[in-house]
Amino acid sequence: MKAIPYLLAGVALAFTIPAPAQKATSAPDFHAWAATPPMGWNSWDCYGPTVTEAEVKANADYISTNLKAFGWEYVVVDIRWYVGNDTAHGYNEKDPAFSIDTYGRFVPAVNRFPSAANGAGFKPLADYLHAKGLKFGIHIMRGVPVVAVERKLPVLGTKVTAADIYSKEGQAGWLHDMYTVVAGRPGAQEYYNSLFKLYAGWGLDFVKVDDLSEPYHKPEVEMIRRAIYLSGRRIVLSTSPGETPIAEAGHVAAHANMWRTVGDFWDSWEQLKEHFAVCARWAPHIAPGAWPDADMLPLGRLSIRAERGDDRMTRFTRDEQYTLMTLWSIFRSPLMFGGDLPSNDAFTLSLLTNRRVLALHQSSTRNRQLFRHDDLVAWTADDPATGDKYLALFNAQDQELAPAEAAAGRSPLVTRQQPHATITADITGATRLYLNVRDAGDGIAWDHADWLSPTLSNGSRTLPLSSLPWRAATAGWGQAQANKSASGGPLSVAGQTYIAGIGTHANSMIEYDLPAGYTRFTSGVGLDVAGAVQNTGGTVQFLAFTSNPYRPAPADSVRVPVALATLGLPAGARVQDVWTGQPLGTVAGEFAPYVRRHGAKLYRLTAPAAAGAKPKN
Incomplete structure (x- = not known):
């Protein structure tokens, strides 16, 4: 093993790599492989886990024709390209059709990527992109496939199998394809080496490794860095999702070219506004080849078959789109466009091709x-x-909201530990009802909030509120849904499923016209189980107002x-x-x-x- 020193932002750092047998050499400074923030396209925001080869090529063709001259070059196939029957709006974990080789390494699903037939893998697609002067990237999950462990598939170049190198500890709660690779076990490093040897043979230029940053899996970060070095190919490393612990800023900068500072970012103003604090926190750690990553650009046409909401153009206003591009550019975040590029309008294209803005992004200092x-x-x-x-x-x-104390009714704080509560409000004489859910500020952005069996009553009769149409509804992401969670599934809180209710996401506001004669509003409230698959956090408060809670704009x-x-x-x-x-x-x-x-x-x-x-x- 050999410690390789280098300077990053004036600080001497070092990481350790294994030197190849019988050959004295030093590791290349991989930071030079991404000396400026990477720019490209990623399939996640528009196609989720279902993108096809034809769609990848269509977006690559657009980059080649319209964006390459401005510095856009990466084309990244996001999650689960190895599943032949994956689904939009949620992963297929019931009967996934995995494509995997004899050494426990996922390979492209041929029905989605026909050029991968006969063991070709992603090489034909990479060759297609390289011929256009573009670079090829893929998303992978940290770890070793569960199916490889179950089948005890051998680790290339060793006498051990996948069943000898894994642990269930730390398995992602939101997707169960992989187990943790236990550093130090015989065959553990060799498994990652075999993975990146395969990718190098495909001609890979970029890898986004998921479930790596939050929580931060330091041993696997180090194994991946060694494996990339041993592959002999210049593969830019991106870690995901965030927020990467800022206490690990020095370590991640010594091993990765870019790392996420937030969880998944969508076309939500509230999420965008949170980036001001996040970017200010991470700005001191910007350095050539080591880029804090504010996540993808949810612009243009989104969610054709993706996870959040339906097929749409971005919900960001034009002002908000300028805010997004300006902040990402002066922060020098990598720019990975998430929309379907062939669907771009002239305004969206103009955001991506302003040479003066891109010069700021690519070459400014002291940001x-x-x-x-x-x-x-x-x-x-x-x-x-x-x-x-x-x-x-x-x-x-x-536009500011009235304080919680001004509400006609309010719940206690609702958390994953106390996921259910009841709220009541006196609505005597009221003509409007405003149902408000507020993020209570625990740093978790996956707050699926449910109003459960909401009713209006006057002592002798009741009316289900969910039987009435609302006047207006907003949600932190996606959209409010009657009798469904914000993710589209059944309303499910604390192990119980509810038929009637409203699924939304903090922060949200739902406004109703009230029929005359009712005096009381009552509802169960809770955090939907759909949000729990992402993390164990989530803290919200439910409020009911009988007068407009918005203060003058x-x-x-x-x-x-x-x-x-x-x-x-x-x-x-x-x-x-x-x-x-x-x-x-x-x-x-x-x-x-x-x-x-x-x-x-x-x-x-x-x-x-x-x-x-x-x-x-």
Whole structure:
């Protein structure tokens, strides 16, 4: 074994790899394989676990024609490409048709990837992409296949089988394809070596390893890094999902090219708003070849056959899409587009092909949050080639809600340990009812919340609320559903299934017109079991209001003032709008543009001494 030192962000680090037998060598610095944040397409957001070869090629063709010239190059086949009969909106774990070789390694399902026939694996598809000047990636789950353990399939190059290297401890709770590989057992490292030897033979350029970051599986992270080195191929490593423990920032940066900072991110403003705190937390750890990953871009056409919601264009407004692309770019997150590229409209394409924004993303330095004043946020970065300053301004203000104490009825905190409660409210004389679920802030974003058998009563008669249509409904992700959970399954809380109710997701608001004559609202409430498969967390509160709980909305646009001195610039700096390319003249001591609510502005500022230079286009 040999410790390989290198410098990352000025800190000396080292990792240990096995040197090949009878050959003295040093490990390549894999950070050079992703010296700038990777950019590409991933099949997850639009096809879930069901993408086909034809769909992958169609998206690759679009990249080749429309995006390659702008630096987009990766094409990544996401989860369960080895299952021939997987399903949309939930994995098929009842009778999965696994494709696996004699050494316990999953191979592509031929009915979905015809070019993989006759043992070719993904090599023909990789060759197709490479011929277009693109790079090929796949998603895998951490560990060794359960089916390989059950069949006691041999580990290539050893005398042991998969049954000798596994543990059930740490198995993912949300997908049961794999067991943990126990580091140190004979054959454990060899199994991962055989896996990446196979992938290298296919021509793999990128691997996203799931169930690796949260919780953080340090021994398997290290085994995967060694296996990639021994494969002899430059394979960029991405770990998933997040949040990766920030205490492990140094370790993950020494072993991976990118690592997730959040769980799965979808087209939800509330999830997007949470990224301001997450990105500020991780910004000090940005370094060449080691990129904190804010997750994919849920833009364009989503959920054709995916996990959250139905076939749709992104729910983000245009202002929110500018916020997303601006924050990801100045944070220098990898950019992995999640929508179906051939379905793109002109606006979506424009977000991906702005050379000025992409220059910020690919080459800026000292990327950091400048300030956050409540929900007005500023980020800055440097252009190392010119000395110019980038300035991103965000208006994340929301319409505020009344405090919980103002509700007509409220539940106690509902948790996985106490997943069920009852709520009642006096609705005498009320004409409206607002059912509100709030995330109680435990960091878990998988809060499936159910209103169970909600009823209106007046002492002598009752009316099921779920028999009435609602006026309006919002949900943290997906959509509210009558008599179903937010995931589309039955309403199920604490081992009991309910026929009537409403499935939603924190944070959510459901508004009803109340029929006359009723005086009391009563409902069971709880965390649906559908959310428990992702994690053991989840903390919410259920509230019932009889008057509009929304406070007056903030202005559509507000000024976000920035003193030039905080950027190290004197008065007279020249300003350019990066998104439009328009020069905006010079500013004195303070720059204070208007920014729309949920929107963003991005500027390049040039010091007066260099202001005579023509702004970059």
